[in-house]
Each structure stands twice: as C-alpha cells, then as structure tokens.
Amino acid sequence: MGIETIDMLLEAICLNVKKTSATEAYITLFSRQMGIVDVYAKNIKSTKSKNAKGAIPFIYGNYFISGKGPYQMSGVDIKEYFYNLREDYESYIMASIMAKVLIKSMPIGTPNPSLFELYINSVSVFNKHKELTNKMFLYFEVRLSHELGIGIQVDTCSICKNKPVFYDSVNTEAFCSEHSPVKGKDESLYLSLISRAANSKLVKFLNLKIEKEIIDNSYKIIERHIFDHLGINIERLRMEKIDYLGG
Numbered sequence: 001m002g003i004e005t006i007d008m009l010l011e012a013i014c015l016n017v018k019k020t021s022a023t024e025a026y027i028t029l030f031s032r033q034m035g036i037v038d039v040y041a042k043n044i045k046s047t048k049s050k051n052a053k054g055a056i057p058f059i060y061g062n063y064f065i066s067g068k069g070p071y072q073m074s075g076v077d078i079k080e081y082f083y084n085l086r087e088d089y090e091s092y093i094m095a096s097i098m099a100k101v102l103i104k105s106m107p108i109g110t111p112n113p114s115l116f117e118l119y120i121n122s123v124s125v126f127n128k129h130k131e132l133t134n135k136m137f138l139y140f141e142v143r144l145s146h147e148l149g150i151g152i153q154v155d156t157c158s159i160c161k162n163k164p165v166f167y168d169s170v171n172t173e174a175f176c177s178e179h180s181p182v183k184g185k186d187e188s189l190y191l192s193l194i195s196r197a198a199n200s201k202l203v204k205f206l207n208l209k210i211e212k213e214i215i216d217n218s219y220k221i222i223e224r225h226i227f228d229h230l231g232i233n234i235e236r237l238r239m240e241k242i243d244y245l246g247g
C-alpha cells in the first residue's frame, strides 16, 4: 500500500520563489481553487524540466500538484509568461508589491476567485499597458480592501450623507466639511476617486482621465487605511522599490 496522494490541477500564478538549494525551491502560488498555496518544486535547474518553467515569479498557468501537504509541483501548462513585465522595472516592482501584500494578507488555502481574477487582470494590465500602472494599482488597493473585508466607505459622510471631504482611517469614517474633526483639509477629490474605484468596472475606471497628483494623494488615503487595518505599509514598499520576489 502506497501513501495516499492527491493530484490536483490548479489555475495559478506564481507569487514567490524561495530557493532551498541550487535545484529546489519553495514556490508560493496564488490559485483560483485554493487561494495561496505553498508548493515544493524539485529539479528546477534543468531548462528541460517542467518545474523550472513554473518556478518563476508571474508565470500564470495550470499547475500540476500532488501530495498531501507539503504539496509537490509536477509540471505546468503555461497560459501567460507576462514577458513585458520583466522588461519594465517599475511595473515589475508594482506587481511584486501586490504579490507581497497578497501573501501577507490572505489566509493560506482559502480561495477568493474574485481577488484571484483581480490580480491576474492587474498583472495583465501592467504587462500590456504600462501607462495605466498607477491607475491599476489604485484600483487594486481599493478592491483588495473590499475583498478582504476592510472595505473603505467614502461614498457619503457617516453623519449626514453629504459628500465627504475627510477620511478617518482609524475609525473608518468619512466626514463632510461640516462634521469633519479636521478643519481645512479637503480630500474630496481623492475620496471620490476611491469611491469610483470601489464602484466601477475595471475597464471603465482605467478609461478615466486622472491627473497623477490626484492618484498619488488617493494612494495616501487607501494605503493609510490598509496600514491601519492590515499593518502593511504599501507606501514604504513603493518608495523602497525593492524586488521582493525570488532569491
């Protein structure tokens, strides 16, 4: 009698590769079926190896997995390499920050198909439309917070239903100019952009004409919110521009 093993096919994207030796690695996959999964990949040095092709950040495809935790990778049918992403450092860094945030914020083995699709769409946009990277990243942050149950509510003032001008991320409340505890600070443009990201389809949001300064200030609000609720400092990750993957 052999050891019982489970064979699975996971539609997944590789988020991280941690080499344990010259030929072996632990890879972290984000899969449609199981969410975040850690998988052991052997024989990754040989270029002919099926595993070598899958043990690269941002490879997206159907991963063959077997075993009974720890899982082993036994091959991959690649759907997309995202070649351009590797050519452009800025886009690559943004995609790797997203990967890091997903690994830190998602419980292992818990599927979230809409977050999975959001990530695949984000990486596809970075890959094909570099000029949309900033807008895409903002959309990702806003939708991520909703998917993780810490959604930012900035549609109306939490007291009177007027348009808000200030967001208190600690208490997750938005306020109009009359009820804002902080006077003279007008964040209304940024809050309305965040509200649009929360309520628009991706393509519609990406088609909006938005000045960079407005995007940058919107980042500050949503990233403060994410920091207060998840403890992840995305602003610092963006500023440091470090490649968080591989190694």
Ligand SMILES: [Zn+2]
Binding pocket: 157, 158, 159, 160, 161, 162, 175, 176, 177, 178, 179
């Ligand atoms: Zn009010």
